[in-house]
Amino acid sequence: MSVMKLEEYRQHIRAQLDSVTDFWLKHSHDTDHGGFFSCIGRDGQVYDDMKYVWLQGRQVWMYCRLYRTLERFHRPEILQAAQAGGRFLRQFARVSDGSGGGNRWKCAFCLTRDGKAVKVQRTIFSECFYVMAMDELSRVTDDKDLQLEAEQMMEQPGLPGDVPTSSMAVPMMLLCLVVDKYRELASWCVQQILQHVQRNGTAVLENVSVDGAELPGCAGRLQNPGHALEAGWFLLQYSEQFGDPQIKKTAVDKFVKLPYQRGWDKENGGLFYFLDVDGHCPTQLEWSMKLWWPHCEALIAFLMAFSQTGESELLETFSQIYDYTFKHFPDTRSGEWFGYLTREGNVALDFKGGPFKGFFHVPRCLYMCERILDGLLAHRD
Amino acid sequence: MSVMKLEEYRQHIRAQLDSVTDFWLKHSHDTDHGGFFSCIGRDGQVYDDMKYVWLQGRQVWMYCRLYRTLERFHRPEILQAAQAGGRFLRQFARVSDGSGGGNRWKCAFCLTRDGKAVKVQRTIFSECFYVMAMDELSRVTDDKDLQLEAEQMMEQPGLPGDVPTSSMAVPMMLLCLVVDKYRELASWCVQQILQHVQRNGTAVLENVSVDGAELPGCAGRLQNPGHALEAGWFLLQYSEQFGDPQIKKTAVDKFVKLPYQRGWDKENGGLFYFLDVDGHCPTQLEWSMKLWWPHCEALIAFLMAFSQTGESELLETFSQIYDYTFKHFPDTRSGEWFGYLTREGNVALDFKGGPFKGFFHVPRCLYMCERILDGLLAHRD
Numbered sequence: 001m002s003v004m005k006l007e008e009y010r011q012h013i014r015a016q017l018d019s020v021t022d023f024w025l026k027h028s029h030d031t032d033h034g035g036f037f038s039c040i041g042r043d044g045q046v047y048d049d050m051k052y053v054w055l056q057g058r059q060v061w062m063y064c065r066l067y068r069t070l071e072r073f074h075r076p077e078i079l080q081a082a083q084a085g086g087r088f089l090r091q092f093a094r095v096s097d098g099s100g101g102g103n104r105w106k107c108a109f110c111l112t113r114d115g116k117a118v119k120v121q122r123t124i125f126s127e128c129f130y131v132m133a134m135d136e137l138s139r140v141t142d143d144k145d146l147q148l149e150a151e152q153m154m155e156q157p158g159l160p161g162d163v164p165t166s167s168m169a170v171p172m173m174l175l176c177l178v179v180d181k182y183r184e185l186a187s188w189c190v191q192q193i194l195q196h197v198q199r200n201g202t203a204v205l206e207n208v209s210v211d212g213a214e215l216p217g218c219a220g221r222l223q224n225p226g227h228a229l230e231a232g233w234f235l236l237q238y239s240e241q242f243g244d245p246q247i248k249k250t251a252v253d254k255f256v257k258l259p260y261q262r263g264w265d266k267e268n269g270g271l272f273y274f275l276d277v278d279g280h281c282p283t284q285l286e287w288s289m290k291l292w293w294p295h296c297e298a299l300i301a302f303l304m305a306f307s308q309t310g311e312s313e314l315l316e317t318f319s320q321i322y323d324y325t326f327k328h329f330p331d332t333r334s335g336e337w338f339g340y341l342t343r344e345g346n347v348a349l350d351f352k353g354g355p356f357k358g359f360f361h362v363p364r365c366l367y368m369c370e371r372i373l374d375g376l377l378a379h380r381d
Numbered sequence: 382m383s384v385m386k387l388e389e390y391r392q393h394i395r396a397q398l399d400s401v402t403d404f405w406l407k408h409s410h411d412t413d414h415g416g417f418f419s420c421i422g423r424d425g426q427v428y429d430d431m432k433y434v435w436l437q438g439r440q441v442w443m444y445c446r447l448y449r450t451l452e453r454f455h456r457p458e459i460l461q462a463a464q465a466g467g468r469f470l471r472q473f474a475r476v477s478d479g480s481g482g483g484n485r486w487k488c489a490f491c492l493t494r495d496g497k498a499v500k501v502q503r504t505i506f507s508e509c510f511y512v513m514a515m516d517e518l519s520r521v522t523d524d525k526d527l528q529l530e531a532e533q534m535m536e537q538p539g540l541p542g543d544v545p546t547s548s549m550a551v552p553m554m555l556l557c558l559v560v561d562k563y564r565e566l567a568s569w570c571v572q573q574i575l576q577h578v579q580r581n582g583t584a585v586l587e588n589v590s591v592d593g594a595e596l597p598g599c600a601g602r603l604q605n606p607g608h609a610l611e612a613g614w615f616l617l618q619y620s621e622q623f624g625d626p627q628i629k630k631t632a633v634d635k636f637v638k639l640p641y642q643r644g645w646d647k648e649n650g651g652l653f654y655f656l657d658v659d660g661h662c663p664t665q666l667e668w669s670m671k672l673w674w675p676h677c678e679a680l681i682a683f684l685m686a687f688s689q690t691g692e693s694e695l696l697e698t699f700s701q702i703y704d705y706t707f708k709h710f711p712d713t714r715s716g717e718w719f720g721y722l723t724r725e726g727n728v729a730l731d732f733k734g735g736p737f738k739g740f741f742h743v744p745r746c747l748y749m750c751e752r753i754l755d756g757l758l759a760h761r762d
Contacts, residue, residue, distance in 0.1 A: 039599065039664070047661045048598035217429035218420065280428045283420070283735045285667040285721055340666055342723065354664045 003380050009322065010373040016330065017366035021066065021073070023336040023352065024059070024359040029081060033114045035088030040353035043334045047351065049113040053093050055358030057129030060085040062363050064136040070367070079140060086137045086146075088115065093130055095120060110355075127153065128173045135177070154178070166207050166215070168196050168227060175234055183242075190238055190247065193231050197254045203277045204228040204259055218283055223275045225263025226294020232256040232301040233368075236308055248308060256305045260298065260317060268344050269324045271295060289348060290341040292357070295325040296365035303372045337362050384761050390703065391754040397711065398747035402447065402454070404717045404733065405440070405740040410462060414495045416469030421734035424715045428732065430494040434474050436739030438510030441466040443744050445517035451748070460521060467518045467527075469496065474511055476501060491736075508534065509554045516558070535559070547588050547596065549577050549608060556615055564623075571619055571628065574612050578635045584658045585609040585640055599664055604656045606644025607675020613637040613682040614749075617689060629689060637686045641679065641698060649725050650705045652676060669724040673738070676706045677746035684753045718743050 027044035028036045030051075038055045039048035063082035066073035092115030093107045107126035108117035120126075131153045138146035154177065171192035178185045195212035198205045206222045207215055214220050232255030239248035263271045270290035274282045281287075302318035305311070328345050329337040331352070339357040340349040351357070408425035409417045411432075419436045420429035444463035447454035473496030474488045488507035489498035501507075512531045519527035535558065552573035559566045576593035579586045587603045588596055595601050613636030620629035644652045651671035655663045662668075683699035686692070709726050710718040712733070720738040721730040732738075 041661060048664075050598055217431055280422060281731050283730070283732070285670060285730065288729060289666060343729075348669060348724075349664070349666065350662050351664070 003377065005319075006373055006377055006380070010370060010377065012326070013366050013370050013373065016326075017363060017370060018072075019335050020337070020362050020366065021078075021359075023334075024363075025077065025081065028059070028353065028359065029084070030113065033088075034084050034091075035111075035115070036085055036359070038353050038355065038358055040351065042331065042350045042352060044352070050118065050355075051088075051111045051113065051115075052355055052358070053089070053107050053109055053111065053126045054129045054356075055353070055360065056085055056089050056093065057126075057133035058358055058360035060089065060133035061129070061136045062359055062367075064133075064140045066363070066367065068136075068140050070370075082137060082140065086133060089130060089133060091115060092117075093126070124170070125173060128177055131177055154182070166209060168193060168204075168206055168224075168231060172227075172231055172234060175238065186238065190235065193235065194247075194250065196228075196231075197250070199277065201254060202258070203262065204231075204254060205277060218276065218280070221277045221280065222282065223259070223262060223277055224273070225259040225271050225275065226273070226291065226297050228255050228259035228263075229271075229294065229301040230297035232259070233297065233304045236301070236304050240308060252305045252309060252311075252314075256301045256314070257317075260302075260321075263294070265290075265343065270328070270341070270343075270345060271298060271321075272343075286340075288343040290328070290343065290345060292329050292337050292339045293361040295321060295329065296361045299325060299365050300368045300372075303369050307372050307376055384758065386700075387754055387758055387761075391751060391758065393707070394747050394751050394754065397707075398744060398751060399453075400716050401718070401743050401747065402459075402740075404715075405744075406458065406462065409440070409734065409740065410465070411494065414469075415465050415472075416492075416496070417466055417740070419734050419736065419739055421732065423712065423731045423733060425733070431499065431736075432469075432492045432494065432496075433736055433739070434470070434488050434490055434492065434507045435510045435737075436734070436741065437466055437470050437474065438507075438514035439739055439741035441470065441514035442510070442517045443740055443748075445514075445521045447744070447748065449517075449521050451751075463518060463521065467514060470511060470514060472496060473498070474507070505551070506554060509558055512558055535563075547590060549574060549585075549587055549605075549612060553608075553612055553615060556619065567619065571616065574616065575628075575631065577609075577612075578631070580658065582635060583639070584643065585612075585635060586658060599657065599661070602658045602661065603663065604640070604643060604658055605654070606640040606652050606656065607654070607672065607678050609636050609640035609644075610652075610675065610682040611678035613640070614678065614685045617682070617685050621689065633686045633690060633692075633695075637682045637695070638698075641683075641702075644675070646671075646724065651709070651722070651724075651726060652679060652702075653724075667721075670729060671709070671722040671724065671726060673710050673718050673720045674742040676702060676710065677742045680706060680746050681749045681753075684750050688753050688757055 027040050030037055035051050035056055036059050037046045037049060038052040039046060039050065041047045060082050063078050067078045067082065092111055094105050095108050095117050096105055106120055107130045109119045109121045109126050111117055131150045134146050135150040138150060171189040175186055175189035195208055196204050198208065198214050203223060205214060205220065206224045206227060207219050209215055232251050235247055235251035235255055239251060263275060265272055271294045272287065273289050273291050273294065274284045274287040276282050298321045299318065302314050302321060306314040306318060328341055331338055336352040338347045338350060339354065342348045408421050411418055416432050416437055417440050418427045418430060419433040420427060420431065422428045441463050444459050448459045448463065473492055475486050476489050476498050477486055487501055488511045490500045490502045490507050492498055512534045515527050515531040519531060552570035556567055556570035576589055577585050579589065579595050584604060586595060586601065587605045587608060588600050590596055613632050616628055616632035616636055620632060644656060646653055652675040653668065654670050654672050654675065655665045655668040657663050679702045680699065683695050683702060687695035687699060709722055712719055717733040719728045719731060723729045
């Protein structure tokens, strides 16, 4: 593939990142109560004013990351938006644990517009996105208190200890949080993720037993190709940071190539959301839908794998996913991306933001791909 | 519409009920551990041996009802199957409440093949289906202990008192349980259901506040046409039993005609699963899918409404739903019905039994329609 083609990708990805960021800057800020609206309709209208804590935290994180690392986003309005989001989270997202036990706390899952907790989940994800936001915010503001708060949160007794280890989501989430600071915990996360390679290395299964064996029934046979691909680029980052060639090889073979081979819809294109490893019909009603985020993760995974290995096959697959993604997901009328397509690739839900779609997967993908392409093109110049 | 047409419907519905019942008698019985397999693939194979308590209870109830009220199902194998299911439930489904409080208990949501509880939900539905099963079983076996057990369960302190009243599901479930015995509670359920008529009588909303006002946001605007139609025929039964013409009129206008007008897909046919009353895109990924059970409830609702009012328009709509349903859901290859179609009417999930689909909605629909047609044809002969 020519340098010109890579340059063309970079131009398009840069323009997409600019326009997606503008969409959220314009439509999602609640200037009355602080924080961000999560539920944004196709043309930017707020169709529900509930605020989802995952998405608040992710949006703060993403604004900070853009502000801190890309020159053209180093603008006061982006810093102010991140700080306003951070204030809203610190003021309203934390709720007391309820189970006694001193100074432990939980984060709500969603809040009313003015910050009243509506729902608290038992999982740790809200807390993790809160910490990610505070950690990144402390870097751009150089606020030592925030840094300390994020660290104390990480060291709450029982937080990583209590978690069920059967789902790949937990070690992936923790790996995101700790990779820079807690080498030992990061290594534990990596080992947990690797346990999901099953069936003699022919499949990545979403749920395994605590000791790394296949679970019975549908839950045990479940594959989530987008999630495996996301794990793939997490592992690639880890192996790059700590210089571990064995993990790099496993990441490329088992967490990049394999989920694509199993998850790509050869008839209609696009990645399935869920699959059963034995070919049974999954019981999830949405199994055959094409969601935006697995395609985001696939783009990052293949481009990063190519940049680390130079294998041209990886770049060819990146191109195929790129073509499908940019043909189907971006909305040429109002900007941003649709999130949910049918198996055939038609828009099934037309909102831009919802309970699980915010300013996160799309800009993170565009941002990561732009940075990787910067690196590739710098070497080739 | 001619008597011949009604007779044709009855013949087809009878044949369907026979064949669907045979499918479950043949494929779902666990002769080793008792109880019924819930997860049955397209051709009858068990693809997961988890046992869902809702479905166990519903299958016992359905076998008993068929055995007790239709001559051709008054067969020893059906009684034995119901009794075996009842034994499995009594032995394994009950788990202690955990919250202290004397002799209170909960039902698990699902069990392993040999009866170990896997998951317990906070809602009361598992308990309700348990009681429905025991109540119906006590009628066919004349077992006074079972009857007593079902009644004690109903009288557990706080059970109907504790429930959130904002979802239409709870009063509907309780109305099913109590209509014969607890007139006062039944009347409370009916009033709760009627609170869901909103927007000056132009819509039935799935969730309302405790005092019957519209809730904010997506949750408040949610419509579930199949659920409203099910409520419709519950209300029609209630009004018939207690001779309440006002409730009958409300049932026909608001819970039968209205959900059909709002919920029918004019382009592709079939009933949508969820809709937003203001026309926003629902956030449920499966909102536009065509599920088997709303069509089952619609068939019962329209046929019962016609039989109570004689309005020919109701029978015409019944015919339209009938044509869509029998064209799309039954599987001519292996029997029984598909449960989940795409918006366009193609099969999206091809299993016959899953966590929420068992021997219940299809046979209950066929059974109810057969009985109503028996009544209609008896009068016309």
